[in-house]
Amino acid sequence: MRLGLFLTTLLGLAGASHISNAADATWAAVGALENGLSTTCGGGSIPLPEWTSPASGQVDIKGNTLTFKSPSTIPNHSFTVDLTALQPDGSGRVVGIDKNNREFYLTFDPGSGARTFQMTYRLKACRRVYTPKT
Numbered sequence: 167m168r169l170g171l172f173l174t175t176l177l178g179l180a181g182a183s184h185i186s187n188a189a190d191a192t193w194a195a196v197g198a199l200e201n202g203l204s205t206t207c208g209g210g211s212i213p214l215p216e217w218t219s220p221a222s223g224q225v226d227i228k229g230n231t232l233t234f235k236s237p238s239t240i241p242n243h244s245f246t247v248d249l250t251a252l253q254p255d256g257s258g259r260v261v262g263i264d265k266n267n268r269e270f271y272l273t274f275d276p277g278s279g280a281r282t283f284q285m286t287y288r289l290k291a292c293r294r295v296y297t298p299k300t
Contacts, residue, residue: 189256190228193280194299197221197234197243199292200284219243225280225296232260232272234296241265247272256281 198220221243223236230250236243247262255276262270273284280298 189278191279192224192226195223195225195234195280195296196299197223197285197294197296200295201293221294221296222299225298242270245270 219238219240221234221236221238221240223234223238223244226233226235227249230248231246232249233246234244238244242264245262245264247260249260251260252258252274253276256278257274257276259271259273262272264270268287268289270285270287273286275281275283282295282297285294285296286292
């Protein structure tokens with residue numbers, strides 16, 4: 167009896183982890199500086215178009231991969247990250263690498279599907295917020 171209960175529990179947990187990865191979703195989003203336009207993002211004096219220009223595009227989550235595709239030609243407006251480091255409730259921070267081999271971080275609040283997330287870089291004080299378009 168105990169062995170049967172143990173196996174049922176084990177199979178249930180394995181099934182639950184599979185279900186949490188099956189939250190595929192697609193939505194339109196726009197990324198913009200958290201506090202509006204700033205030409206001195208991070209304390210510099212040179213405008214950085216990769217931060218000051220809004221990034222409109224589409225978010226696709228397939229399994230544990232999030233891809234943001236933007237039609238913009240501005241560097242770093244499109245990216246892909248692995249979501250396996252997120253907590254079971256969907257919250258946490260994941261690390262990505264941009265085209266210039268710099269780390270960036272996406273931070274998620276708990277949830278799934280179309281939702282807001284933030285992007286930061288290790289050496290920049292900027293925070294870009296990606297919000298679903300309604």
